[in-house]
Amino acid sequence: MEKITVVGSGYVGLVSGTCFSEIGNRVICCDVDPFKIAMLRKGEIPIYEPGLKELVKKNVDADRLFFTSEIGDAIEASDIIYIAVGTPMGDNGEADMRYVHEVARTIGKHLNSYKIIVNKSTVPVGTGEQVRQIIMENRKNRFVQFDVVSNPEFLREGSAIEDCMNMERAVIGATSDKAAKRIADLHAPFRTRIFQTNLESAEMIKYAANAFLATKISFINGIANVCERVGADVTSVAAGMGLDSRIGAKFLQAGIGYGGSCFPKDTFALSYIAEEAGFDFSLLKSVIAANDEQRLVVVDKLKQALGCLEGKKIGVLGLAFKPNTDDMRYAPSLTIIPELVRLGAYVRAYDPIAMQAARNQIAEYYEDFETLEEALEGCDACLILTEWSEIVEMDLARVKQLLTAPIIVDGRNCFSVREMKEREFVYYSVGRPAVTTGSANASAAKTVSL
Numbered sequence: 001m002e003k004i005t006v007v008g009s010g011y012v013g014l015v016s017g018t019c020f021s022e023i024g025n026r027v028i029c030c031d032v033d034p035f036k037i038a039m040l041r042k043g044e045i046p047i048y049e050p051g052l053k054e055l056v057k058k059n060v061d062a063d064r065l066f067f068t069s070e071i072g073d074a075i076e077a078s079d080i081i082y083i084a085v086g087t088p089m090g091d092n093g094e095a096d097m098r099y100v101h102e103v104a105r106t107i108g109k110h111l112n113s114y115k116i117i118v119n120k121s122t123v124p125v126g127t128g129e130q131v132r133q134i135i136m137e138n139r140k141n142r143f144v145q146f147d148v149v150s151n152p153e154f155l156r157e158g159s160a161i162e163d164c165m166n167m168e169r170a171v172i173g174a175t176s177d178k179a180a181k182r183i184a185d186l187h188a189p190f191r192t193r194i195f196q197t198n199l200e201s202a203e204m205i206k207y208a209a210n211a212f213l214a215t216k217i218s219f220i221n222g223i224a225n226v227c228e229r230v231g232a233d234v235t236s237v238a239a240g241m242g243l244d245s246r247i248g249a250k251f252l253q254a255g256i257g258y259g260g261s262c263f264p265k266d267t268f269a270l271s272y273i274a275e276e277a278g279f280d281f282s283l284l285k286s287v288i289a290a291n292d293e294q295r296l297v298v299v300d301k302l303k304q305a306l307g308c309l310e311g312k313k314i315g316v317l318g319l320a321f322k323p324n325t326d327d328m329r330y331a332p333s334l335t336i337i338p339e340l341v342r343l344g345a346y347v348r349a350y351d352p353i354a355m356q357a358a359r360n361q362i363a364e365y366y367e368d369f370e371t372l373e374e375a376l377e378g379c380d381a382c383l384i385l386t387e388w389s390e391i392v393e394m395d396l397a398r399v400k401q402l403l404t405a406p407i408i409v410d411g412r413n414c415f416s417v418r419e420m421k422e423r424e425f426v427y428y429s430v431g432r433p434a435v436t437t438g439s440a441n442a443s444a445a446k447t448v449s450l
């Protein structure tokens with residue numbers, strides 16, 4: 001049993017802290033945001049993450065998981081201190097390190113005994129060394145020792161608990177073998193593969209992994225755009241490519257590009273790191289540019305289906321950057337909805353979970369509705385931006401009744417082209433043949449001429 005303090009109780013800190021308590025450790029999660037801590041103390045969860053509420057309750061009840069905004073006290077009470085604060089995108093695309101540095105100062109001031117400081121936030125190479133320096137400068141007793149370790153996090157929102165409890169690998173970067181072993185031992189109950197390396201390489205592995213996954217997505221989106229023009233189907237192409245074990249089937253789902261709190265900021269940060277180090281990472285820059293362009297393919301498809309967007313009512317389904325999260329950071333909807341409005345459309349929107357989070361960001365651009373049906377009622381077309389299961393499983397016959405014309409533009413390839421043809425929808429998806437014929441086309445044509 002280790003005594004662990006996790007500084008930062010957001011998506012990563014709260015989930016990993018809870019999972020560390022689940023495997024038997026005594027964990028204190030702390031945060032500068034007193035409202036977050038007050039909620040957590042009442043058993044409420046500030047974020048939407050499936051299974052988290054139950055797991056938090058289980059471990060709080062077992063006296064293994066605690067919450068506080070007294071960060072100094074929490075640091076003094078533990079032997080392993082995890083840093084899990086945000087590293088958002090700064091002005092030039094570089095990672096904004098102010099929260100990590102602030103935590104390092106606080107750790108320094110409260111270093112009352114030997115501790116291992118573990119960085120879980122995604123940070124540029126060299127941060128471990130910076131954290132070490134800051135702690136040295138701020139520690140009151142210069143005889144108290146400490147080690148700094150990098151242990152980047154790879155969980156995905158929406159499946160965070162599953163990813164954490166069944167992690168594929170734990171990357172541990174350290175200068176001290178003793179500290180690295182202790183963090184490796186901490187992970188033993190997860191029965192995961194340990195990959196030990198130096199601090200710098202561990203920090204780089206996180207950016208490299210995210211940039212590679214982002215590259216896979218931009219690549220398949222490029223292939224999708226070619227497929228549309230030459231009559232191939234990207235879902236078949238991806239499936240066929242994925243059978244090659246050197247390529248793999250994952251992260252080859254074409255759509256409206258990657259969003260979320262990580263890929264956009266981490267690709268920019270890595271590009272900046274490369275630039276600073278004297279390397280023009282043109283491939284990565286192209287991945288970012290391709291992702292920006294991919295957002296707008298669904299707007300072009302709506303234009304093709306409706307003629308023009310001026311005065312048209314568009315029912316947007318899905319606002320979150322992916323299903324099973326309320327996270328709106330860099331969600332494609334944040335770009336697409338304002339663009340539709342700029343082109344004269346009127347947007348009615350629905351998301352099963354992210355409605356409040358979306359309102360906080362772009363409320364002025366659309367009207368939101370409590371149900372999918374209300375959002376679609378009287379719309380000229382339906383636009384799918386997130387593949388929530390409620391949306392994938394929606395009653396298409398009912399959707400047809402609700403829309404003024406049976407037009408669906410699907411940014412996530414939720415339905416089979418054949419089914420949409422049989423159901424006589426005008427159906428545009430990404431990287432697959434458009435369905436523009438049949439009785440649905442007559443309705444569409446009518447809409448265009450209105």
Ligand SMILES: NC(=O)c1ccc[n+]([C@@H]2O[C@H](COP(=O)([O-])OP(=O)(O)OC[C@H]3O[C@@H](n4cnc5c(N)ncnc54)[C@H](O)[C@@H]3O)[C@@H](O)[C@H]2O)c1
Nearest residue numbers: 008009010011012031032033085086087099121122153157
């Ligand atoms: N969200 C993910 O899926 C994910 C996955 C892997 C890695 N990461 C990385 O993990 C880090 C955290 O990401 P997140 O999504 O959990 O961020 P988040 O914004 O959800 O949470 C960060 C928390 O840190 C708190 N905080 C800020 N300064 C603090 C301080 N000085 N002391 C105590 N608390 C402080 C904030 O109030 C906030 O609650 C980032 O570097 C991110 O890139 C995120």
Ligand SMILES: O=c1ccn([C@@H]2O[C@H](COP(=O)(O)OP(=O)(O)O[C@H]3O[C@H](CO)[C@@H](O)[C@H](O)[C@H]3O)[C@@H](O)[C@H]2O)c(=O)[nH]1
Nearest residue numbers: 153154155156157251252253255257258259260262321322
């Ligand atoms: O084939 C795919 C897979 C994903 N996406 C999009 O890519 C984005 C990111 O998806 P995902 O990776 O599932 O979600 P995140 O929660 O952002 O997780 C990523 O970012 C985290 C933060 O660094 C890492 O820890 C995870 O390993 C990494 O997968 C989303 O917009 C998805 O819609 C696609 O367009 N096509």
